[in-house]
Amino acid sequence: MSFHSSHEAYDRINMIQKLLTLKPRSRGFHLVTDEILEQLPELHAVRAGLVHIHILHTSASLTLNENADPTVRGDFERWCNEHVPENAPYYRHTMEGSDDMPAHIKASLLGSSVMIPVRDGSFLLGTWQGIYLGEHREHGGSRRIAVTVLDGR
Amino acid sequence: MSFHSSHEAYDRINMIQKLLTLKPRSRGFHLVTDEILEQLPELHAVRAGLVHIHILHTSASLTLNENADPTVRGDFERWCNEHVPENAPYYRHTMEGSDDMPAHIKASLLGSSVMIPVRDGSFLLGTWQGIYLGEHREHGGSRRIAVTVLDGR
């Protein structure tokens, strides 16, 4: 991640856009950095840029957090369940199951997309950063994401 | 939303930037996708890209969530009011009314902007996704947003 000058300038930007699918996962938080990278070989050729990763659903989320200790992901799920409870007495959107309305709120608190800098063919992330999929439904199934890469030339 | 190839590449990017105004709304969450689209006819000509929509205020928010059932928006407001209460004993920023400090916190939890992929002249969103304006003041008035479109050619 060391840069050879104080900044790098690029005269032109190319763009790539594609749809990916993330495999089904259990309710909770999951590290998906590698699953996304495997489906994005185009990134290897990018010297510097930005990548926007957007989840096309309202009951799952994308966020960046600690990539090493799985108990962090468990604690995320436990905090979420405590603070965005099922069956709150004030919920009126209850027809799609007790996990549905909390899933919508969690999705907006954590976010539907991440924007990540790119450098030398990979994500420019901190040592401990990885991409979390927040799967907020019991049976969310596979999740579709739209990826847009801005590639400085 | 089906793509005709595994990915689409674009050699050049154009940019459009403009200021829009959203009409005044009551405190709560409101679906504003159509109101934004109506003020963004430039989007029709965009084959693929990204649009950044930024609200120029600290007591209102933009987020993506469920676009069909209005009780979801009501449940968002009720969850927010329960978890970001007015008149918390530890608030010291209280001069601008009891709805003001909670509005600031809600704005940062939900976010000041959304970045949305664009495809074939419209937002590339999931079937159930729409843009919510979170109006967190009692009398927020009209809200200004800055829109920046990145248009791949």
Place this chain on the structure above:
Amino acid sequence: MSFHSSHEAYDRINMIQKLLTLKPRSRGFHLVTDEILEQLPELHAVRAGLVHIHILHTSASLTLNENADPTVRGDFERWCNEHVPENAPYYRHTMEGSDDMPAHIKASLLGSSVMIPVRDGSFLLGTWQGIYLGEHREHGGSRRIAVTVLDGR
């Protein structure tokens, strides 16, 4: 912030990417707009664009909020400590100190990056908007950020 036409279009986009360092700060929320601007003289030459500011850590955050009254930043810290407590009985990631797991959760609630429109050489922000660094550790030290500027020509 007044625009001279309904929208401005730009045929080409340049990109600049650089790493910056924010000086160490105490736990809490801090206004860092000026510290970032001082390290980003390249922004003066940008007529219109976007800037992505990304923090390379999982226990600190970046968000936009009220830039005038410091009690707002204090209330942010107090709300966070109340709602993302230390020593919750369900935390299992506890080896790095009682401030560590709450710091991770706060980082994802508030976000790792901000994307801000640029206009006439500076951030296109609302009158009351500034950039907050959320320092969620007791001794977080200096924080590294990656800045990517998209510059419409």
